[in-house]
Amino acid sequence: MPAGTEQRVWFGSGLVPSIQRAALLPLSALYSAGWLGYRAVYSLGLKRAEQPHHPIVCVGNLVVGGSGKSPVALHLADLLRGLGRRVVVSCSGYGSPRQESASWAPDGPLDPGEWGDEPAMLRWLRPDLELVVGRDRVAAARLCALHASDAVLVLDDGFQHLRLAKDVSILLDDPSPPNRFCLPAGPYREPRSSRRLADLVLPGRFRVEQGPLSFLDPIAGAPTDAPEEAVLLCALGRPDRFERSLAEAGVRLSRLVVRTDHDPLLAGNLLEGVPPGATVVTSAKDWVKIRRRSDLDRFRWVVALLHPSIEPADDFRRWLADRIDEVEAEQDRHATG
Template sequence: MTSVEAIWWGRPGPLARVVLLPLVLASLLFRAAAALRGWLYDRGLLRAARAAAPVVSIGNVAVGGAGKTPVAIAVATRLGARGRRVAILSRGYGATRSDPRVVSDGRALRLGPDAGGDEPVLLARRLPGVAVLCGPRRAALAPMATGDLGADALVLDDGFQHRALARDLDVVVLDAANPFGNGRLLPAGPNREPRAALRRAGLVWLSRVDLADPAEVDALRALARAATGREPVESRHAPVDVLDGALERSFGLGALRGARVALVSGIARPGAFRRTVEGLGAEVVSEHRFPDHHRFTAAELAPVLAGAATGPGGADLVVTTEKDAVRLAPADAAHARLRVVRIDAQIVRGADALDAALDAALARAAARLVPPSHPAAAPRAAARP
């Protein structure tokens, strides 16, 4: 854990508290700026664009690592099961390009992780038939998705603070094991907004509930009900497969049982990844952590890959996350001893609340998009996932 991570997510010692003092002053300025921006949107002085389709936003309060990507996959899948042509609008953080662009048109992947960003590419690979677009201005992506690609439902990835595009439902993801870190706003803490911002949400999604203290989960349930009037959705990050580095061959969940493994990751909260791998029966003999969205070089990976099964004390396999795997060079991804753990958000409680919130959002969007007297305003039947 870096010093910043210790300040944000852990229990900083006396020295870290001294370092925190100037950051607290900066966080007060950040809070004031965020409050002013929110006030301008609330009063209509800053206008949010309306898309020609229902918009469901997946976001969070704290930066990074809450588990938005598995939630976005789950929501897009549920919308697709309702007969919707879904497009995901992503910021494309970490990409080399910043123009509005199509990562996938739902039929073929058009961009790789460098130009499209690792998370958009991962979403495109996990969701055949779903278009994925990225760019810093999601309001500019919406007409591309609805007009050019024919989407009739939009999922706004990492959208809670992106208020330039109006939404019909805000889903806010909280990591139940550590939802708000030290409780402070950036840069003194990990939070983009105070927890009171949850009042803007339509639904709270608690991820990693299996790793959280039951009393803390109870408190978060009460917070979610008070903020939204709904029970939260609760999920665990469930491993569903172990793949090769190219994400093409399945080895099954038993592939890591009894193996000595080296972990490589460039994600916001690598501790949860380690616990997942250990839960699959592997023994972690070394761990190589890089910053979130890190682009691995051959020089960084070569010694780790070469060290697998080279002698006593070495690793049998090198294991990474699916988000990291999409950033690997083809030669590294093809390494025979590389394995990738695929994770899904497995809902353990609140599926009915999610379905009700999605159905209500689609109904609200239908009411604003189609005049009440128009025949198309009648609700259409949709299959449940």
Template sequence: MSGLEAAWYRGAAWLWLLRPIEFLFRLLAAVRRGAYGRGLIRAYRSERPVVIVGNITVGGTGKTPVVIALVEALKERGLRPGVISRGYGATAHIATFPHRVSAASDAADCGDEPLLIQRRTGVPVVVSPRRAEAAKILLASGDVDVVLSDDGLQHYALARDLEIVVIDGQRGLGNGFCLPAGPLREPASRLRSVDRVIYRGGDKPDASVTYLPECWINVRTGEARPLDAFAETRDAVAIAGIGQPGQFFATLDGLSISAERRTFPDHHAYTQVDFTGLENRTILMTEKDAVKCASLAEPGVGEDAWYLRIDAVLPSSLIERVVEIAQR
């Protein structure tokens, strides 16, 4: 967690000095949203329903596993979902948008989360900073019944039929201020206009999402091992380049896994240098990290590198609502 982010969540007094800038941020956000809401700026209306899975805070809240869970639920009902994304983590001077993601794509081309979604679910995924453009490309194939947007709550250029917001139940909304004085992308009052709010680690079954570790998967070979496979390992290294690495490490603690911990920035582009000296050690990582490390999985590193597969469990009422929207 960066120093500024830590200040947001501990309520540092000096952040009040940023309130004038925050006021300007709020004003601009309100003007922009109002312009789209009143039709002064025209939003693209997809021919198929659009479901947004987003948040109002900066940083990871666990949206991508929610998108994956919704994709799987829709597929089980015989529907054909597709996913669009901004493509955070794509390398600016390499990536070309829009990018239709395939299993052979590289995270540098499309971002780590879209690549994770495509490899995990096999559904069509298109990435572009202009999500309306991504939606058009996605629908051009004719194989999509409903568009799921991984993030994009504030991307009003794309009209939506359902808005789902994911909030970290522990961190909440921080100090309640908008950027840069706090973590909010929009004022907390925005939550009153969305369709559903679900909390990571919440205590209300109909408004909570639970993340359940399933098994360990070898980064190189795809071999699966049970959750307790590394409980007795004494020379493991756990790496995490995600928004909240502490959550991954806490999961390891819950699995009685003792490992050296190394953190990297969110969407970190791994290189062999990051694994120097780890050739003969067990490496444990998140699935989001693994999609960027598969190409680095060479003998001595990849043979004993594993990622934790995690599934999101959603309220049944939320799934039914998304299915209802998709069947329109």
């Protein structure tokens, strides 16, 4: 489907979207049956998942598009490092040459054209965070075992990667989604019954809360105030959520320049008609691509930073620490048994 069409089909109201969804339901039923069959291959032991590293914590979801996995994965990494743990984050590197197989990311800034926008964003936000990039999560776990055997491996996405066994699976899923169907009639990558396979579903016992946005002048590398008025430039899975967060922060958006998720944002006419000196607000994921543009000096740039937390914070921190301790104790028993 052309960009944006699927959103109208999945979530649109009125007669036409309803007819389109109904027409796609037989294909969704086939897709669901195929996915359940795929899971059964592993649950029945016909294939065995591999796990070359422990502990592995997965932050996943069930739908296509943005659900906030990367900010939550980064929050988990911060929590674990606060507990004295070494952490490696595994990202898919979607759309980049590094997405095939898996590669250990070098130190320093990452080029989003080579490594993907999400790995580049994580490295920009946390310069000392170790990353392994690529869709082959088994290969990523092997690299983690080789380079950082004492680390907790946090998967940014990967719940559907059944070849790799995980120690802790945390699933982000709306408790009351407007469309519960699997592809193509709905946004679900697998049936919602898979929720029961996760160790923790958010929201549920715990919940993700978004703190107030903070704002950064990325050229100066310094905090700044929220702009009163700005042009929005972004390429996100759910730009509507970002727009709402900016509105709640008091930013009036004079113009929206929105591209499909993971767009490189390098087109020369992207900001055509935006007057020189105008303030352009964007996300961290988008800034790591925008910073390569040749017209940076024409505008004032502001990056809006998200600050998610999992609440109640102290209870969740204890839950996470206990789960990691249990995994390591089990590994010690196997090693000595």
